[in-house]
Amino acid sequence: MIVVSAVFAALLLASAGGKLARQEMQMTTLRKVGFPEDKAWLLGACEVAGAGGLVLGVWRPPLAIAASCGLILYFLGAIASHVRIRDFAVAPAVMMLALAAATAVLGGFTA
Numbered sequence: 508m509i510v511v512s513a514v515f516a517a518l519l520l521a522s523a524g525g526k527l528a529r530q531e532m533q534m535t536t537l538r539k540v541g542f543p544e545d546k547a548w549l550l551g552a553c554e555v556a557g558a559g560g561l562v563l564g565v566w567r568p569p570l571a572i573a574a575s576c577g578l579i580l581y582f583l584g585a586i587a588s589h590v591r592i593r594d595f596a597v598a599p600a601v602m603m604l605a606l607a608a609a610t611a612v613l614g615g616f617t618a
Contacts, residue, residue, distance in 0.1 A: 517558075
């Protein structure tokens with residue numbers, strides 16, 4: 508659980524950093540799916556909060572489960588945003604969704 512949570516938290520922070528710094532690659536993706544660029548900080552904040560929940564969840568597994576469930580919804584929304592416009596390049600979001608599900612399941616075993 509600790510390794511999966513740490514890797515996932517690091518990926519979330521990297522993704523959040525891109526949104527908060529308004530990196531062009533991330534902004535291009537947000538424009539493509541119709542998400543307002545001036546609200547990218549909200550997505551970044553959700554990812555930072557999720558990463559924090561995963562890290563703190565190492566000591567409090569129910570917190571990791573709650574963070575994972577929130578992240579599952581977050582990445583389902585990301586996938587739906589892409590599929591809605593018939594953009595099926597969703598591999599990164601699917602990978603993050605799988606990590607969110609894995610942390611939820613592993614957190615359930617340690618709770």
